[in-house]
Amino acid sequence: MESESSSRSTESIHILVIEDERKLASAISEGLCQGGYRVTVAFTGEGALKVLSEKHVDVVLLDVMLPKMSGLETLREMRKRGFKMPVLMLTSKGLVDDRVRGLDAGADDYLVKPFAFPELLARIRALHRRVIPSAPTRISLDDLSVDLSGRMVERGGRILELTEREFDLLEYLMLNKGTVVSREMVARDVWKSEVRYTSLDNVFDVHIARIRRKLDDSFERKLLHTVRGVGFVMRSGEE
Amino acid sequence: MSAWISKIRNRLTLWYVGIFGLILFGFVCVASALHYLHLQDQLYHAEIQDMETVEGLLYFEPDGRLSLRQDYFIREEHRLLLDRLLEVLSMDGNVLFRNSKLGNDSLGGARTASEGSADFFRHSLRLASGTHVLVLSHIRPVEGRTVLIRVGYSTEPIRKQSIQLFGLLILVMPFALLAAGFAGSKVANKALDPLSQMAQLTQHITAHRLNERIPVSNADDELGHMALVLNDLLERLEKSFQQLRDFTSDVSHELRTPLASIRSIGEVGAQADYEAKKYRDIIGSMLEEVSRLTGMIDTLLTIAHAESGVLALNRSEFSVNELVQEAVSIVRVLAEDKGQAILLSVKDEVDLSADRPFMRMALVNLIDNAVKYSPEKSEIRILVEIVQASAVGDSSMVRISVADQGPGIPEDARERVFNRFYRLDESRNSEVQGVGLGLAITNWAVEAHGGIVSVSSPANGGSLFSMVLPVTPVNMIANT
Known part of the structure; x- marks a missing residue:
């Protein structure tokens, strides 16, 4: 009932994915492996508890809807047995009730299905980090440098003029540089909107287009990339 | 039995009969008691008359014994007086006279302090033979000597009569209760029949026949009000069912569009060999449609929650x-x-x-x-x-x-x-x-x-x- 996927480094973070939907489980497992995590998949709560008793697990990804032993029951049992690692719940219902019950049962965070993969990665990073490192004042990528306290953007020695909103968006992308940021994350973290809606989507596109014009148009190497259907990412490589 | 009792109309009747029976029983008791008291009162008045007669008949014989003039009883109606119990005591407590009816019994023994001092003294007691008597005492002088005269009547006859009356009334009670139960169930049925009619009608109204309504005969009474409330409920149900149907058909129609895109893009992509970049493009395009679907479902859920009142402001x-x-x-x-x-x-x-x-x-x-x-x-x-x-x-x-x-x-x-x-x-x-x-x-x-x-x-x-x-x-x- 379980399978372990190998990873790039043995010291990497070990994630236990408890999900009975096999297609989703294998997709998550694959995606996490690509992200450099070590992954074990359990399809039932009972199987998960067995894995936990045998191996060291850093983060648990738990589906609420499981056959036989439900996700909440599994979570309670885990906590009862003294497993204290962070747990990220996957719920398919967007009802507040469900979230509250999950958090009450000892979950550290929750994510509503269908979720965007970059969002899942971001949540796992946040959970594992636990202690938030002190915010940097300057982030650089290639020849781009963003001064967060002075709100200044410089590339190749030239200062770029950005509007306030453009800067907010760029700052967010830079804080997550190297990883893809989904539209949901942008809506929530930059536009402070709990729901993502079409009007906002159009607004993002315009802002992204403007930032790209100022940031990348006159340079050979492009830094702001759109991963079609997934989101946006700041990186200096190809693609 | 439990099924029978679970019906409101039967419970109502039962309550009705129970309460009626209790009241009736109380009434019978009070009536019997009052009747008894009334008879006792009559007895008392008879005793007063007797006492006066007896006082006139008492005399001391030459040897000092107290006697009753016998010649008086020649008249038939006065023979009745012989039914009484009679005792005469001297003030120092000696028995001066007891009539034959009383025999050796005593009508209360020695004189108590208050007995007979003021007018006629009335009290009840029980003889050694077990008969309950109502005794009247009076102090008066007979030929110069003060004596205490006690006249007693057995209360047995009036007690019997009262018990008879009580028994008779109790005997009639079941019939009264039966009649009450019958009337009660009639009234309960009359009151509740419209309700069961309403229930029957409502039962026929299913999800597909929500347009039907319950007839309202009188909007002012409680049942009419109930029918109105039910109709109102039906109307809202019908409306929300309609909304649900519209919603479902809207949604299935709208979801088809992005689904069709995803399917076509995927099918076309799967059929030929492309370079990696092209595949990434195909997947991206599919993801865009998925994102559209997700957004749509999210929005719909928000509206649905809002419309069902789950979403709190x-x-x-x-x-x-x-x-x-x-x-x-x-x-x-x-x-x-x-x-x-x-x-x-x-x-x-x-x-x-x-x-x-x-x-x-x-x-x-x-x-x-x-x-x-x-x-x-x-x-x-x-x-x-x-x-x-x-x-x-x-x-x-x-x-x-x-x-x-x-x-x-x-x-x-x-x-x-x-x-x-x-x-x-x-x-x-x-x-x-x-x-x-x-x-x-x-x-x-x-x-x-x-x-x-x-x-x-x-x-x-x-x-x-x-x-x-x-x-x-x-x-x-x-x-x-």
């Missing part, structure tokens, strides 16, 4: 002016892209108590709508002002209106613009993104706050959307 107090400016700042980039100008004029500064994120979404949708359907280089005017509304209490209302220079909305479509998935011109829509949920969300958000969204077409062209909101929350039931 999280009210806070904020400045309308700031909210409008924020919404404009979000959408402004879209307008700039089309060379449009958004002109905001705030006539009145107002603080509003509402759910800010929802109101922001409503406003953004409204302004975005104006941007979307207006030609390039046109103007969008937003006006914030206070209006006095007499319709909703006397609290003042704030109106936020968005006027564009677009094609306007034909009069027959103005109502439906706010419906889910309603889009005006299907042909033009392909180039304008959106799924026709924006205005539905706006409509819901405003209505949830007790406000109204409306659209009109001013004489100088374009369309004018305006939302009117109560400044302070009004208690109202959403979706009426």
Whole structure:
């Protein structure tokens, strides 16, 4: 009932994915492996508890809807047995009730299905980090440098003029540089909107287009990339 | 039995009979007791007369014995006096006389302190033989010597008579109760029959026949009121069933479009060998459609939750002016892209108590709508002002209106613009993104706050959307 996927480094973070939907489980497992995590998949709560008793697990990804032993029951049992690692719940219902019950049962965070993969990665990073490192004042990528306290953007020695909103968006992308940021994350973290809606989507596109014009148009190497259907990412490589 | 008792009409009858029986029993007891007391009273008066007669008949014989004149009893009616119990005591307690009826029994033994001192002294006692007697004592002089005369009557006959009466009344009770039960069940049936009729009718009304109604015979009585309430419930049920049906058909229709795209793109992609970049493009394109689907489902769920009342408004107090400016700042980039100008004029500064994120979404949708359907280089005017509304209490209302220079909305479509998935011109829509949920969300958000969204077409062209909101929350039931 379980399978372990190998990873790039043995010291990497070990994630236990408890999900009975096999297609989703294998997709998550694959995606996490690509992200450099070590992954074990359990399809039932009972199987998960067995894995936990045998191996060291850093983060648990738990589906609420499981056959036989439900996700909440599994979570309670885990906590009862003294497993204290962070747990990220996957719920398919967007009802507040469900979230509250999950958090009450000892979950550290929750994510509503269908979720965007970059969002899942971001949540796992946040959970594992636990202690938030002190915010940097300057982030650089290639020849781009963003001064967060002075709100200044410089590339190749030239200062770029950005509007306030453009800067907010760029700052967010830079804080997550190297990883893809989904539209949901942008809506929530930059536009402070709990729901993502079409009007906002159009607004993002315009802002992204403007930032790209100022940031990348006159340079050979492009830094702001759109991963079609997934989101946006700041990186200096190809693609 | 338990099934029988579980029916209201039977319980009612049972209660009725029970209470009636209790009252009747009490009444019988009181009547018997009163009857007994009345007879005892009569006995007492008879004893007084007897006492007076006896006093006249007592005499001392030469040897000092006390006797009763016997010649008196020659007359038949006076023989009755022989039925009494008679005892005469001297003041020092010696028995001077006892009649034959009394024999060796004593009518109360030695004299008690108060006995006979004042007029006639009445008391009840029980003889050694077990008979209950009512005794009358009187002190009076007989031929110069003071004696205590006691006259007693057995109360046995009147006791018997009373018990007989009691028994007779009790015997009649079952018949009375039977009659009461019969009458009670008739009354209960009469009262409850319309109810079971109503239940029968209601039973026939299923999800597919929600248009049927219960006939109301008299709207003023309780049952008529009940029927009205049920009818009202049916009406709301029918409405929500209809909404659900519309919703389901809308959704299945709307979900088909992105699903069809995903399927076609995937199928085409799977059939030929492409280079990696092309595949990434195909997957991206599919993901875009998935994202559209997800967004649609999220929005629909929000509306569904809102309509079923699950979603609670999280009210806070904020400045309308700031909210409008924020919404404009979000959408402004879209307008700039089309060379449009958004002109905001705030006539009145107002603080509003509402759910800010929802109101922001409503406003953004409204302004975005104006941007979307207006030609390039046109103007969008937003006006914030206070209006006095007499319709909703006397609290003042704030109106936020968005006027564009677009094609306007034909009069027959103005109502439906706010419906889910309603889009005006299907042909033009392909180039304008959106799924026709924006205005539905706006409509819901405003209505949830007790406000109204409306659209009109001013004489100088374009369309004018305006939302009117109560400044302070009004208690109202959403979706009426």
